[in-house]
Amino acid sequence: MVNGIERPLDLLNNSKSQEVMVQLKSGNKFVGTLLAFDIHINLVLENTKEMDGSDIKRNLGLTFLRGDTIIFISPASTSLK
Amino acid sequence: MVNGIERPLDLLNNSKSQEVMVQLKSGNKFVGTLLAFDIHINLVLENTKEMDGSDIKRNLGLTFLRGDTIIFISPASTSLK
């Protein structure tokens, strides 16, 4: 069991300053460092890379992602283990 | 009759620390251990596996799933009986 996750937003809080993978409803996939989020699950990522499978498709730098476009968010460190 | 389920969220509360299967509107299917949920049905799963039928397609580790992408959630223990 992972300690300290009582509510879903706790995972986002624990993932700040870490790399996360974000899958969108549109099919787009982004990888970047999580700088900020809010209760709408709007995110700001740094060093954002739009991915095509495991290839980098585009470098987007700082990015504001609207929460209602997101399917899931996964810390990169845990999705690689 | 299953005791102790008076409101829908009671099933999610009873399923904490247990494996659940989550079917999304996008067609994706996830299996993982339910760590947390909120009233928007946002979930955090641990040891999340994206499934392709009964095969594992991807290991995602810890995952925050947005509630508005979900069709249904079923405890794995009951869906196998």
Added chain:
Amino acid sequence: MVNGIERPLDLLNNSKSQEVMVQLKSGNKFVGTLLAFDIHINLVLENTKEMDGSDIKRNLGLTFLRGDTIIFISPASTSLK
């Protein structure tokens, strides 16, 4: 006229512990015993069966169904008469 249904949720209340058929926007059809519902029309079904026409496609056991995925809910006893 069916007595005792003044508001739509009264039908759901009357259908507790009974088998209901649930048609989803995604095209999926479920049959199961209604254990619980809330004002968002989130449901918990027991002995849930995903149907393909009149054939059972999958046994899902206990299932939490998000209300916003639902088109209609019909008590099985009335849909068969």
Added chain:
Amino acid sequence: MVNGIERPLDLLNNSKSQEVMVQLKSGNKFVGTLLAFDIHINLVLENTKEMDGSDIKRNLGLTFLRGDTIIFISPASTSLK
């Protein structure tokens, strides 16, 4: 001019215990006796028939219809005149 309809829900109130035709966003069409409605336009119909044009496709008996799936509701008596 039809008397007594000042707000849209007045038409639904006037149509209680009468047969209505309901067209859904999904393309489904239902005919049944309106028993109840609420401000979300959730409906309960009795003797619900799913229609295929003017043919009966399925008898559904009592049915709870989610309001957000509906395009329009028309009292059968007025749609036939």
Added chain:
Amino acid sequence: MVNGIERPLDLLNNSKSQEVMVQLKSGNKFVGTLLAFDIHINLVLENTKEMDGSDIKRNLGLTFLRGDTIIFISPASTSLK
């Protein structure tokens, strides 16, 4: 400039008892006399005709139209000038 329209709902208020054309997101087009509307843009039309271009496809009589299915509403008198 058209006098007396300070807020969008003023146009609907001015169009009461007049024929309006309603275009829906589903592609359906309705023409009828506007009897009532509310802040959700739910409408009641009288003598509603479902149109196929400029031909009448169906007579629907009194109709409750859900606001969230509507793209635009135009008074027939102004759309013909």
Added chain:
Amino acid sequence: MVNGIERPLDLLNNSKSQEVMVQLKSGNKFVGTLLAFDIHINLVLENTKEMDGSDIKRNLGLTFLRGDTIIFISPASTSLK
């Protein structure tokens, strides 16, 4: 820099009585004089023309446009410069 636009609705306020171009999610494009708007971005346009590229497809006169169907609104004077 354009003076006097501190909030998005300021642009709509500045565009009253002027011609605007409105692009909808459905692919429809309208040009008309902006008479009124509200916080839902519902609009009333006068002399509304439905466009097919740069050709006029239909004259709609006064039109109530639901805000949730809109992608963007651009004052015609600025989109032509």
Added chain:
Amino acid sequence: MVNGIERPLDLLNNSKSQEVMVQLKSGNKFVGTLLAFDIHINLVLENTKEMDGSDIKRNLGLTFLRGDTIIFISPASTSLK
């Protein structure tokens, strides 16, 4: 780490008067100078250009963009580095 971004809207605030790239759910891509935004992520852009890949498809001048059509917003300066 980028300083001063504690909440997602801080990135939009920092990007005022700067060029941003906006990707919409509809597939449209816009580049323009961010003049204003609100909590719905409605935006006003100046010198808006609708892009087709890296080519300019249309000049739109001042543009009000509805927030619910947006996937992501990225300051042009950071997406080019």
